[in-house]
Amino acid sequence: MTDFTPLAGAAGGLLIGLSAVILLGGLGRIAGVSGIFRALITGQAGVALSWQALFLLGLLLGPLLAMLLGGFDPASIAFPGNPVTTVLGGLLVGAGTALGAGCTSGHGICGLARLSARSITATITFMVVAIVTVYVLRHVAGA
Amino acid sequence: MQRLVALLAGLLFGAGLALSGMLNPMKVQNFLDLFGAWDPTLLVVMAAGLAVTFIGYRFVLSGARPLYAESFALPPTQPIDARLIVGALLFGIGWGLTGFCPGPAVASLVFGLWPSVLFVLAMMAGMLAVHVLTRRGGEAAPGMADG
Numbered sequence: 001m002t003d004f005t006p007l008a009g010a011a012g013g014l015l016i017g018l019s020a021v022i023l024l025g026g027l028g029r030i031a032g033v034s035g036i037f038r039a040l041i042t043g044q045a046g047v048a049l050s051w052q053a054l055f056l057l058g059l060l061l062g063p064l065l066a067m068l069l070g071g072f073d074p075a076s077i078a079f080p081g082n083p084v085t086t087v088l089g090g091l092l093v094g095a096g097t098a099l100g101a102g103c104t105s106g107h108g109i110c111g112l113a114r115l116s117a118r119s120i121t122a123t124i125t126f127m128v129v130a131i132v133t134v135y136v137l138r139h140v141a142g143a
Numbered sequence: 144m145q146r147l148v149a150l151l152a153g154l155l156f157g158a159g160l161a162l163s164g165m166l167n168p169m170k171v172q173n174f175l176d177l178f179g180a181w182d183p184t185l186l187v188v189m190a191a192g193l194a195v196t197f198i199g200y201r202f203v204l205s206g207a208r209p210l211y212a213e214s215f216a217l218p219p220t221q222p223i224d225a226r227l228i229v230g231a232l233l234f235g236i237g238w239g240l241t242g243f244c245p246g247p248a249v250a251s252l253v254f255g256l257w258p259s260v261l262f263v264l265a266m267m268a269g270m271l272a273v274h275v276l277t278r279r280g281g282e283a284a285p286g287m288a289d290g
Binding site: 001006009010011012014018026031034037042049062076078083104105107108114117121126128131132133 | 153
């Protein structure tokens with residue numbers, strides 16, 4: 001069980017939205033983490049101090065900042081599943097975001113705001129599939 | 144200045160993920176468990192984020208160009224194809240299995256927990272596999288401005 005935390009959720013969501021607006025207004029870029037990460041590991045981001053590298057550096061430091069300010073406790077992190085589901089899930093997320101050109105942030109936060117038909121289709125598809133997956137995992141397979 | 148903007152955007156994104164509880168894969172998987180231990184928090188996070196981008200994007204795009212770049216690098220309008228659907232399907236299964244998507248997985252690396260490391264290594268392998276296979280097939284790589 002995890003508690004429904006709407007206030008913290010709304011505050012965090014506002015920060016994520018603000019981040020996406022700053023990135024578009026400042027650099028003209030979409031805040032899609034899978035695309036940014038993919039550009040780095042496939043060498044398409046170019047120089048070591050590319051905007052993608054600095055965004056990822058910030059992404060790593062952000063949770064530390066939230067922790068220092070008392071807004072986050074790392075001990076709250078709990079992982080469902082086991083090493084096998086973790087590796088399988090990672091492979092699927094990596095391949096899926098590379099094929100579908102996006103994830104929750106790129107399609108779900110940025111693409112939906114632009115009313116992109118591709119992002120709306122992708123978001124509905126991965127949401128429904130993930131809900132079915134968890135249903136099978138928890139209520140059919142009984143994990 | 145460009146680097147400072149990118150760093151600031153990353154910081155806000157990471158802090159937002161942490162504050163909202165989305166770094167916790169159990170909380171995300173509970174959101175997906177509509178018929179069990181449902182925790183609707185992710186819906187609130189997404190709605191709040193979208194409210195800001197929905198208004199903010201319109202304001203930003205009404206300008207001629209970004210503050211520190213020549214032009215907006217928006218993904219080109221493309222038809223909905225099988226590749227998008229298959230990608231979203233695979234991503235949805237992986238997301239459901241683990242409760243992890245790329246943003247929280249990468250951000251949580253900072254705490255050095257082994258499932259985060261394992262997940263991100265596997266995710267890199269999946270991305271590189273698609274990169275190599277689609278390149279061999281002569282298919283155009285997806286645009287870099289995507290999610």
